[in-house]
Amino acid sequence: MFRTLFLSVISASALAGSATALEVNVVLDGGDDALKARLENASRLAAADETGTATSQDYAAAALAEYSIMVGVLYEEGYYGPKVNVLLDGTEAVDLDPFELPEQFSKAEVRVQTGPVFTFGNATIAPVAPQTTLPEGFASGQKAQLDVIRSTGQEVVSGWQDIGYAKADLTDQTIVADHPNKTLDVDLGVTTGPLLTFGKLVISGNRNVREERIKAIAGLPRSAVYDPDILQQAATRLRDTGAFRSVSMRLADEISEGDKINVELRVSEAKPRRFGFGAELISQEGLELSGFWMHRNILGGAEKLRLDFAVGGIGGVTGGEDTMLKTRFERPATFDARNTLFAQTLLERQNEPDYISDQFRADLGITRWASEFLDVEYGIAYRRARIIDGGSESYFSQLLFPINATYDKREGGASATGGYYLKGEVMPFIGLNDTASGTRSTMDARTYLSLGESTVVALRGQLGAIEGAKVQNLPADFQFYSGGGGTVRGQSYRSLGYGDGGGATFLGASAEVRQGFGGSLGAVAFVDYGYIGAEPSMTMDGSDHTGGGLGLRYETPIGPLRLDVATPLSGDSVLGKLEIYIGIGQAF
Structure with a gap:
């Protein structure tokens, strides 16, 4: 015996009725608690009064829809012979006269007999x-x-x-x-249809970004065999330029001559100019103010120009004021759709407790888009620095060859709730005018683990090493230090080095437990560790320190506001002083 279930939905009339709360009960004959929970979650009747203004007509309409909803859930679980009754105040919903409904209903019962599993x-x-x-x-x-x-x-x-x-x-x-x-x-x-190759890219919606540049960035290979991953990668590259507010790609409805399939691309351009400001306050280091200005289509081909500036150490007791001005120009789809050419300059003064560094640096290189999560950057740079250290003045000129890779698979945006992040850099450098040569390497690894609805454990590890050159023959700002924000909170800024300067090796570790309280407020408990050594290898001749503390977080549209209070957990002043850190964004 074969049976087909036909359902019809009757539209309720728009007669006025009094809003009233409705008691809804799902009665299940067969199945288990998990199935009952699915039915309750799917119930249209249970959700009919979300606004608190539902009328009897609303409930009658929801009851009529309930039959097909319940049957749909049962089909998904393999029950193809069910029986469903929906009663409003004891009357089957399909038997109600939509023109003679009562002023209100008080009780609904959904009776479900699953029948056998097929x-x-x-x-x-x-x-x-x-x-x-x-x-x-x-x-x-x-x-x-x-x-x-x-x-x-x-x-x-x-x-x-x-x-x-x-x-x-x-x-x-x-x-x-x-x-x-x-x-x-x-x-x-x-x-299946025929085997298809890529045809034309048909673009619409662009106003200020030139069409030939959009095609270059998308990088769809004409006459190559169709591959949906290529479409996804093209859309991601276009979004990553920042020039577009939205990017939509779809295949043409009809196949073109020669078994080619055209791709229809519709874009909506973002506002080209953008600017922002930031501030961070640390009790010992003082106030840092920063800002940026950016144009995301400076030459009409989705080229980006960004200016960053920062003034730090305002009112601090560790050194003097620091200043930074950086410019960066990026041109996507240079030599290849996955390549972004960049040119960057940096002017910076670091006024630290042990030295003053003035530097100029100019970079030229390529950022290679390897995948949705992986970027690789390589280039060449010239750096000129003046270091005032212990009353003496030294000048350093270097050619740098930085190569770095970033793998970012974090989940949850500015306050990550899962995933991981890896960034590594290897930077060979050649000293000019008797400056030492060698290689400086760093790595930053982070992972995030959710424990339940509102608890996140965040872990971070950092490594740094200088090889091929004695650390004392390098500029002070090339050496490694530990202490303060970014390394060990609670310890004084850059308080741990080696001898009279910095070290050749750095090892850092941080752990945070982030607890949300519902809404926007959260709290953090954290501990940080730092080690500085004289040699590139991790030997026992180095020094280490630890800090920890508690913090508050308040989520905002621009990221979490951060307040951390930390104290040393090692050294001569264990629990003897407090350091305060205020900023925007998580510590890592």
Whole structure:
């Protein structure tokens, strides 16, 4: 015996009725608690009074929709012979006269009899692309869940699209329920269409960004076999320029001559200019003010020009005031769609307790977009520095060859709740005019783990090493120090070095437990560790220190406001002083 369930939904009239709360009860015969929870969560009646203004007409309409909603959930779980009753004050919803509804309803009962669980009898789909693996649940004798049928169809269609059959689609579906045998026979057919290659990129919506530059950034390879990953990468590159507020790509409806498929790209341009300001206050180091100005389409080809400035150490007791001015120009799609050319200059003064550094640096290089999460940057730089250290003045000229890679797979935006972040840099340098040569390497690794709804554990490790040159022969700002924000909170800024200067090795570790209290407020407990050594290897001849404390976080649209209070956990002043750190954004 075969049965097909037909449902009709009757529209309720817009007669006025009094708003009233409704008691909704789902009664399940068969299944388990998990199924009951799914039914309750899906219930239209239970959600009908979210605004507190539902009328009897609203409840009647929701009750009529409840039949198909409940049956849909049951089909997804493999129940193809269910019985559903929806009662409003004891009357079946389909028997209600929409023109003679009571002023209000007080109680709703949804009675669900699941019937038996169905299993797959025959379960077939064809044709299937090479290398495509069907879901394990799509097989004779397995529970006949509707989601398994859907995912099987999607998996097979995606398998064909992944190898160039862009118009592959599920075109035939024969699904028969055998109620006496409690089985579901499923036969799915896929039409692959021809193997397609990329055709034209048809662009619309651009006003100020030139079309040829958009095509260069997208980098769609004409006449290459269609690949959906190439489309996704092209859209990501366009978004990453910052020149566009939105990017949408879709395939043309019709196949062009020669089995080519055109791609329709619609963009909406972002406002080209942007600026921002920031501030950070640390009890010993003082106030730092920073800002930037940026143009995201300076030459009409999504080129970016950014100016950054900062003044730090205002009112601090560790050294004097620091200043920084940086310019950076970026041109996407240079030599290759995945390459961004950059040119950068830096003017900076660091007025530290042990030295004063004035430097000029100019960089030229390429940022290589390797994937959605991975960027690689390499280039060449010239650096000229004047160091005033202990009353003596020294000049250093260097050629730098920085190579760095950043892998960013954090989840949750400015306040990460999961994932990880890795950044490493290897920078060979050649000293000019008797300046030492060698290699300076750094690494920063972070990971985030959610524990429940509102608790996050954040861990960070940092490494640094100088090889090939004696640290005392290098500029002081090339050496490694520890202490203060960014390394060990609670310890004085750059208080740990080696001898009279910095070290050749740095090891840092930080752990935070971040607890949200609901809404925007949260708290943090943290501990930081730092080690400085004289040699590139981690030997026992170095020094270390530890700090820790508590903090508050308040989420805002521009990022969390951060207040940390820390104290030394090692050294001569354990718990003997407090350092305060105020800023925008998490510590890491």
